[in-house]
Amino acid sequence: MTKVLLIEDNEMNRDMLGRRLVRSGFEVCTAADGLSGITAAKREHPNVILMDIGLGLGEMDGWEAARQIKADVATAAIPIIALTAHATTEDRARSFEAGCEAFDTKPVDFDRLLSKISDVLVKA
Template structure:
């Protein structure tokens, strides 16, 4: 079972995406702010992180920078999820250390393809 950390502060988004990922056989761990996301990544060793960028306490950009700076979490793939769709937002997320970027509202099939591309082959059906 693939463990995914979903860092998101919107309850509707958490419910929708977590439910769909669980139906695909994933274990979903939720953190509601960037600081908790960094802590959960360290303690729960997820295979992948879905990171909202507009978060309370510590935004997704800074949380990702911190994760990529620590030896124990730097190799965990991070997909930024954001409703920010201005020119340069994707590039800014990648510059912060995100491995990919997707927009909200999430198109699940597209996001699932991105998740599968970042995980070891065969780890997710």
């Protein structure tokens, strides 16, 4: 079973997206901020990470959390999909610079997100 780590500060978004992923056959673990997301990535060894890149992730934003995950040899190979409500060109560029393999916008188009998850897993 594919394990997804969902790093999302908004509890309602975390719960809703997590339940949809579980119903689609994924094992889901969650983290509410960047620091706990980094810890969860090391502990859970997910197949893919869905990272809210917004500034509400506690002491660090999602870009910094992604950089730290990619800098650690134990987690560097885990593909990260950046999620954001801000679909600017700058956000997209910053996400790829931080090491994310894909980028998607909120509100989440679930079918599109599933396609991106499938794409990054094939490439991993």
